[in-house]
Amino acid sequence: MNRDQKFFDMYSLVIGVLALFALGIYVGVTKLSDMTQGIYTVDSDEYQAAIQDRIKPLSQVYLPGEEVATNQPVVSAAEPVEPVATVLSGPQVYNEACIICHGAGIGGAPKIDDAALWEPRIAQGNETLYEHAIQGYTGEYGYMPPKGARMDLSDAEVIGAVDYMVETASN
Numbered sequence: 001m002n003r004d005q006k007f008f009d010m011y012s013l014v015i016g017v018l019a020l021f022a023l024g025i026y027v028g029v030t031k032l033s034d035m036t037q038g039i040y041t042v043d044s045d046e047y048q049a050a051i052q053d054r055i056k057p058l059s060q061v062y063l064p065g066e067e068v069a070t071n072q073p074v075v076s077a078a079e080p081v082e083p084v085a086t087v088l089s090g091p092q093v094y095n096e097a098c099i100i101c102h103g104a105g106i107g108g109a110p111k112i113d114d115a116a117l118w119e120p121r122i123a124q125g126n127e128t129l130y131e132h133a134i135q136g137y138t139g140e141y142g143y144m145p146p147k148g149a150r151m152d153l154s155d156a157e158v159i160g161a162v163d164y165m166v167e168t169a170s171n
């Protein structure tokens with residue numbers, strides 16, 4: 001046996017062992033992946049369902065009349081709150097509804113701070129002033145619209161504003 005032959009035998013043996021080794025790894029890994037990955041191949045329904053579950057939105061909007069999925073928490077709508085009727089104070093009403101005319105004396109309206117203009121009016125008595133402010137009236141200077149054209153105001157609110165105006169005028 002010459003040296004070339006000896007080398008060739010040795011070489012074949014090493015290649016053979018390596019090939020077996022590689023095959024062993026391949027088979028082993030395939031087995032291992034079967035054992036651990038199991039049904040979880042990317043195409044399996046279970047795998048896809050698991051993904052859908054992980055990436056599903058945190059919440060969902062249901063329009064009225066839509067069936068609510070049973071596994072969703074059902075949030076009952078809050079009881080509608082009765083609006084609380086707020087009463088405006090005299091100055092508030094004045095600043096909202098009366099100042100447009102009575103602030104600068106527009107259209108014959110007695111200016112709020114003109115005591116001389118208010119004196120004869122105050123002399124009529126509060127009841128007359130209230131009535132004229134609530135129901136409106138036309139005098140010799142111009143037209144005072146009912147409630148200053150703010151029909152949403154209550155009588156009490158308008159009376160409060162009249163009191164405020166009378167008070168301001170007589171000070």
Ligand code: HEC
Nearest residue numbers: 097098101108109121132133139140141142143144148161
């Ligand atoms: C569009 C303008 C206008 C607005 C707004 C207005 N007034 Fe007058 N008001 C008048 C005019 C004009 C007179 C005077 C009428 C006259 O004597 O000829 C008057 C007169 C009055 C008088 C005197 C009535 C009397 O008998 O002498 C009172 C009180 C009064 N207004 C209260 C109010 C109150 C309170 C508000 C707000 C809620 C208000 N007014 C908003 C135009 C207005």
